[in-house]
Amino acid sequence: MRVLLAFALVVAVAAAARAEPQIFNIYDFAFEDGSVLPELRVAYETHGKLGAGRDNAILLLHGTSGNRHSFDAMIGPGKTFDTDKNFVITVDAIGGGDSSSPKDGLGQDFPRYTIRDMMAAQHALVTRGLELTTLRAVGGSSMGSFAALEWGIHHPELVRSLILLVPSPRAEANFQLTVDLMTSVIALDPDWQGGRYARNPVEGLRLAGMVYLPWTVSAAYLDRLPAAQLAKEIEDSARAFANWDANSLVLRYAASRAHDVSGPFGGDLGTALAQVTAPTLVLPSASDRLLGVDGARRIRDGVKQASYAEIPSDLGHRAARPAPGTPEGEFIDREIRALLAKIE
Numbered sequence: 113m114r115v116l117l118a119f120a121l122v123v124a125v126a127a128a129a130r131a132e133p134q135i136f137n138i139y140d141f142a143f144e145d146g147s148v149l150p151e152l153r154v155a156y157e158t159h160g161k162l163g164a165g166r167d168n169a170i171l172l173l174h175g176t177s178g179n180r181h182s183f184d185a186m187i188g189p190g191k192t193f194d195t196d197k198n199f200v201i202t203v204d205a206i207g208g209g210d211s212s213s214p215k216d217g218l219g220q221d222f223p224r225y226t227i228r229d230m231m232a233a234q235h236a237l238v239t240r241g242l243e244l245t246t247l248r249a250v251g252g253s254s255m256g257s258f259a260a261l262e263w264g265i266h267h268p269e270l271v272r273s274l275i276l277l278v279p280s281p282r283a284e285a286n287f288q289l290t291v292d293l294m295t296s297v298i299a300l301d302p303d304w305q306g307g308r309y310a311r312n313p314v315e316g317l318r319l320a321g322m323v324y325l326p327w328t329v330s331a332a333y334l335d336r337l338p339a340a341q342l343a344k345e346i347e348d349s350a351r352a353f354a355n356w357d358a359n360s361l362v363l364r365y366a367a368s369r370a371h372d373v374s375g376p377f378g379g380d381l382g383t384a385l386a387q388v389t390a391p392t393l394v395l396p397s398a399s400d401r402l403l404g405v406d407g408a409r410r411i412r413d414g415v416k417q418a419s420y421a422e423i424p425s426d427l428g429h430r431a432a433r434p435a436p437g438t439p440e441g442e443f444i445d446r447e448i449r450a451l452l453a454k455i456e
Contacts, residue, residue, distance in 0.1 A: 133156070207364045252276065265387040282374065395447055398422040
């Protein structure tokens with residue numbers, strides 16, 4: 113794979129406090145399935161300064177429907193990812209944000225990418241674009257934790273610690289069924305046209321967001337939610353999905369649905385997890401019914417230097433992205449700070 117560095121400034125539409133978006137182009141990017149994209153665009157931002165030893169970089173990876181701004185509330189001077197001490201890199205995964213995606217024009221002809229393809233693009237950015245030889249930490253939430261775990265498995269020489277929020281080593285049947293229901297709802301929209309649409313199937317996307325919401329929280333959370341607040345959250349989820357290009361959303365969730373770190377190891381999960389040598393913080397949500405806690409416990413049991421703590425919350429899968437100052441936010445902050453204090 114021929115990779116060339118091509119940094120370009122993108123028109124800044126974010127708030128002034130945000131770092132200026134940059135683009136790294138990878139040429140002739142080969143996907144896991146053998147397809148090749150002549151030019152793959154990777155959008156990213158950096159926060160803080162790279163130290164003289166070039167060893168204080170932290171890479172943060174977002175969830176399936178997120179983007180490079182998903183960790184913004186945790187990044188900054190004195191925050192969880194302290195930019196007075198760390199050089200923090202946030203990246204838009206393949207298929208969304210400002211990185212290459214189906215919405216650029218390929219639509220259904222965009223390669224069927226995987227979590228390992230995301231990791232490969234991020235690795236090219238880190239090692240060839242930013243020319244780093246070590247990362248203080250790779251952290252991720254949900255889909256981002258899938259990719260972070262792949263980093264630990266395939267590049268143990270580069271990663272000094274892993275932070276896995278609501279993780280799983282593979283997509284279980286419950287999550288796969290949820291994704292299947294979402295994509296089926298989108299396909300029922302007459303505008304879908306088998307993914308070769310002239311008009312984005314917004315109504316199908318809205319309904320998919322409504323289907324998805326209950327799986328992201330717990331039954332206890334729904335029970336305590338006032339009716340007006342529940343209606344608002346359903347509408348917020350519908351709008352968030354409707355803001356996506358349908359092909360981009362479908363292919364992104366398909367990548368998460370196919371997640372399985374044991375694939376390159378003949379399906380042997382134990383062998384895959386044994387490749388991880390870095391201290392690994394595993395933080396599932398105790399009430400997560402989208403991914404559950406069983407997968408996180410398998411990571412705990414299979415990784416040599418794993419530390420494990422369940423986020424005490426009824427927020428379900430959403431506990432990994434709490435509002436600042438909440439009990440969940442403070443719990444996550446303490447656990448991450450404790451890990452990073454040991455990683456110099």
